[in-house]
Amino acid sequence: MVSGRVEFLLSAPQLKFLPEPTVPEIALAGRSNVGKSSLLNALTMRKGIARASVTPGRTQELNIFEVGQPTQFRLVDMPGYGFAKAPKSVVEKWQNVVRTYLRGRPVLARALVLVDSRHGLKDTDREMMKMLDEAAVGYRIVLTKSDKIKASALAETHDKVAAEAKKHPAAYPEIHLTSAEKGQGIAALRAAIVADALTP
Ligand SMILES: Nc1nc2c(ncn2[C@@H]2O[C@H](COP(=O)(O)OP(=O)(O)OP(=O)(O)O)[C@@H](O)[C@H]2O)c(=O)[nH]1
Ligand SMILES: [Mg+2]
Numbered sequence: 001m002v003s004g005r006v007e008f009l010l011s012a013p014q015l016k017f018l019p020e021p022t023v024p025e026i027a028l029a030g031r032s033n034v035g036k037s038s039l040l041n042a043l044t045m046r047k048g049i050a051r052a053s054v055t056p057g058r059t060q061e062l063n064i065f066e067v068g069q070p071t072q073f074r075l076v077d078m079p080g081y082g083f084a085k086a087p088k089s090v091v092e093k094w095q096n097v098v099r100t101y102l103r104g105r106p107v108l109a110r111a112l113v114l115v116d117s118r119h120g121l122k123d124t125d126r127e128m129m130k131m132l133d134e135a136a137v138g139y140r141i142v143l144t145k146s147d148k149i150k151a152s153a154l155a156e157t158h159d160k161v162a163a164e165a166k167k168h169p170a171a172y173p174e175i176h177l178t179s180a181e182k183g184q185g186i187a188a189l190r191a192a193i194v195a196d197a198l199t200p
Helices: 036-044 088-104 123-135 149-167 186-198
Strands: 006-012 025-030 061-067 073-077 108-116 139-144
Touching: 025 088, 025 123, 025 139, 025 186, 036 061, 036 073, 036 108, 036 186, 061 088, 061 123, 061 139, 061 186, 073 088, 073 139, 088 108, 088 123, 108 186, 123 139, 139 149
Parallel strands: 025 073, 025 108, 108 139
Antiparallel strands: 006 061, 061 073
């Protein structure tokens, strides 16, 4: 994924615009502003291939990126849940697209649930995790922005999140600690994703 082809394919405002489900997909979910687009850029080492911004609600459609030549799998950057600087009706519409995609996409190999290291799990994250449990979509919990807090606080959040993850049947027990800014945990997460996508 680092040296090979990574290309933006399309932006789907509704499910009917999604590409044919011909290859596995890995989707990035999480609260608005948690760092989904930044993580996608770090994982692919393509600065700015996904648009990141300080304003929550930057990503408003399902943005699909293809990896490999020919395409081996796709990465899906999604709109966030929780607070977003956009009208309520618009936010509800895109969150519905996210939910329906996660519940019903036949080629969805894995979801990543991103959680801000500084905040830990919020109720909206728990709702997302419950929904993925019910849909039997396996997911990895990824703590983001690890560069923004002290190691001791990070370890504390990690342990709390790991304890909670154990109670969720579709969650991986291993919690990923990452910084898109400083690179912590990126190589390990990249390897895990490639394995998720390519192992039948
Ligand atoms: N320090 C630090 N900042 C980060 C990191 N990851 C993301 N950010 C910052 O957090 C803000 C939000 O990042 P995005 O990647 O746009 O977040 P998002 O989850 O895609 O946001 P939405 O699309 O609005 O839901 C930006 O200002 C990023 O620069 C990180 O690892 N470290
Ligand atoms: Mg985004």
